[in-house]
Amino acid sequence: MNKKIWLSSPHMGGGEMKYITEAFDNNWVAPLGPNVNGLEKDLENFLGNSVHVAALSSGTAAIHLSLVLLGVQAGDYVICQSLTFSASANPIIYMGACPIFVDSEKDTWNLCPDALEEAIKFGISKGKKPKAIIAVSLYGMPYKVEEITEIAERYEIPVIEDSAEALGSSYKNQKCGTFGDLGVLSFNGNKIITTSGGGALTLKNDAFKKQAVFLSTQAKDDAPHYEHTTIGYNYRMSNICAGIGRGQMEVLDQRVAQRRANHKFYKELFKSKELLSIHVEPSDDYFSNHWLSVAQFNPEIGISSEDLIQAFADQNIETRPIWKPMHLQPVFRNAAYFGSTLSENLFKYGICLPSGSNLENDDRERIAEVLEKIFV
Numbered sequence: 001m002n003k004k005i006w007l008s009s010p011h012m013g014g015g016e017m018k019y020i021t022e023a024f025d026n027n028w029v030a031p032l033g034p035n036v037n038g039l040e041k042d043l044e045n046f047l048g049n050s051v052h053v054a055a056l057s058s059g060t061a062a063i064h065l066s067l068v069l070l071g072v073q074a075g076d077y078v079i080c081q082s083l084t085f086s087a088s089a090n091p092i093i094y095m096g097a098c099p100i101f102v103d104s105e106k107d108t109w110n111l112c113p114d115a116l117e118e119a120i121k122f123g124i125s126k127g128k129k130p131k132a133i134i135a136v137s138l139y140g141m142p143y144k145v146e147e148i149t150e151i152a153e154r155y156e157i158p159v160i161e162d163s164a165e166a167l168g169s170s171y172k173n174q175k176c177g178t179f180g181d182l183g184v185l186s187f188n189g190n191k192i193i194t195t196s197g198g199g200a201l202t203l204k205n206d207a208f209k210k211q212a213v214f215l216s217t218q219a220k221d222d223a224p225h226y227e228h229t230t231i232g233y234n235y236r237m238s239n240i241c242a243g244i245g246r247g248q249m250e251v252l253d254q255r256v257a258q259r260r261a262n263h264k265f266y267k268e269l270f271k272s273k274e275l276l277s278i279h280v281e282p283s284d285d286y287f288s289n290h291w292l293s294v295a296q297f298n299p300e301i302g303i304s305s306e307d308l309i310q311a312f313a314d315q316n317i318e319t320r321p322i323w324k325p326m327h328l329q330p331v332f333r334n335a336a337y338f339g340s341t342l343s344e345n346l347f348k349y350g351i352c353l354p355s356g357s358n359l360e361n362d363d364r365e366r367i368a369e370v371l372e373k374i375f376v
Helices: 016-025 034-047 059-069 090-094 113-125 145-155 206-216 239-249 252-270 305-313 342-348 361-374
Strands: 052-056 077-081 098-102 132-136 159-162 182-186 199-203 276-278 293-297 336-338 350-353
Touching: 016 034, 016 239, 034 052, 034 199, 034 239, 052 059, 052 206, 059 090, 059 132, 059 159, 059 182, 059 199, 059 206, 077 113, 090 098, 098 113, 113 145, 113 336, 132 145, 145 159, 199 206, 239 252, 252 276, 252 293, 252 361, 305 350, 305 361, 342 350
Parallel strands: 077 098, 077 132, 098 336, 132 159, 159 182
Antiparallel strands: 052 199, 182 199, 276 293, 293 350
16 A cells, blocks of 8 residues: 555644753743743744734634624624635634625635625624624635725624635735734644644734733633633643744745645646646735645536545545535524525535645655546
């Protein structure tokens, strides 16, 4: 059996142990410590645009805290991109709020501005203007920032920018994670850099960050005893995980370049294959980290995505379907949806290809062999 080629596996840079060892040597194995502060500062320096960063236990926690900070209540509407991972939408249910899902547009596969405005008008017609818009930069591709921001500002609805997959991506040279009223990052094991498990919340002002940190550390009031006047959460990142993140930040630019090189490989490979196309930036304004390289195949080829995934699995190569849209998920069957069938077709005729920054030339040759047999 050939060695396993993973879709997107962790890729250590070598500097992680320095920070972890320092934490152990100084007995900073408690939840907080210098690495947490250091990782936040590293991210702030990388992102620029005067954002503040709170390191948390997961990207999901960051979305949940965003909704809390924005005052979302039970019964409120929150608009969410349908073509995404369930972690973008689940926190809406944590709050007892009601998701409204919105279709994608063909250029970025992210929030469709026209369908977004329909969803907003629907909420207003029901007497409940949506409290927030969750805009996702899917697979690292920035959403249509200017169009979405204009609509959000016109209706005075805050944007939660879900950049869980988009660290290192940018739009018009501004980093993803800095556009929304709040931003979300993920450092899960399969992301472009990892802290084993973890995430971060990006915020526009320091007062908002202090509130986020307060809530994420069980909302302990300033008192000599444990006093709580607000419900809090155990959402802060640990000092050990943050140490891994500090080492990973040292190679972030390299990891982005490696993922983009994988995408270039697929783009060249598919150039002569009319029935298969790689998802690319719609213009030079967009810079994707290409966390995952994703492709669509023409149904005329006569096979399904399951057939294609199985062909790779037979060669011990991991691939994955594109996210199943949230409005098709049984758990969200009663949620409102606006748009057409673009996201459904992307799911039906799409595939995520191996994209790890640690792919080697031999790996790419094996991937090409599978594709050559199918797309002759």
